[in-house]
Amino acid sequence: MFARSALTRPFAAASRACLFYTTEAAPATPQLLLRIKADVKDAMRSKDKERLAVVKGILSDLTYLEKSPQAPEKVTDSVIQVLIQKSIKRREESVSNFVAAGRAEQAAQENKEIEMLKVYLPQAMTEQEIEDEVRRVVKEQGATGAKDMGKVMKELGSLDPARAPKKTVSDTVKRVLASL
Template identity: 80%
Template sequence: MNVQTIFRATLARAPARVFSYSTQAAPAAAPLLLRIKADVKDAMRAKDKERLAVVKSILSDLTYLEKSPQAPAEVTDSVIQVLVQKSIKKRQESVLSFQNAGRADQAAQETKEIEMLKVYLPQAMTEQEMEDAIRKVIQEQGATSVKDLGKVMKELGSLDPARAPKKTVSDMVKRILSSL
């Protein structure tokens, strides 16, 4: 028996579904994810090791999130932007630590990385925009005291966490409700 005969015999016995192709399209990747992957390639081509390390750290954080039990159903731009915000916050804490330790060179490096990461964030809501949205929800809900914080925050869940961080929104809601 030659190889072709063996191959044909194997094909004849194989279940049909092994060789069928799916017609379903792969899920579309988030535009920001595609941009980040393109930036990795650009940084490699430019041999920009600092930028490459920063961009790869975003992809690493994303991979870690996807494998965690709290993984979102799908990766959206908003999910990636929240990851970038967390990464920026870590680096800001590192800057303070390095400055307290007298390591200006390391603090400058972390500051430079923060600037590289900010490129991936949308423009944040202004204080006035957040306050207007919060006051509108408070009025709609009829909230009168800090006890109504949960109701108000639930309605404000529709705000993009990349443009209006939940901690900032929560603090502002508490401040507004306590002044009523």
């Protein structure tokens, strides 16, 4: 029928030769990100537009973070959880503004979205747990006053910011060191 031209054979061989193999493993995808993506699919299937908008908002914030100059080297569950906490904080500010403006319906909608976002966060440490941890580190470091705050905060850097917000930890360290 059709005769094969001499030109097609080299391209076929070249296409097989262009396979690249790497020995590097693909970076592990955070479990929380996989869960969020699965929730997007579930919301689409169930036609839950409110939940879909909230979950897509998380993915949008994550994409924006990855493209920003302050992007972390590696996206982890903790990074995603901090991002969600920031989103919750923005919505809480919106709730207070809506309440002040007498727009209860919009405030209720924001509260509903906050509850949808809280599903993705781990159980936060209580004030007492944070204070106990701060007192332990202060004792280990031998801190005697406010001048030792840097040493204490550096040691407390290992606390998960999703469970213990840095602002809360910092305030607790100031209070504990002031009481010494």
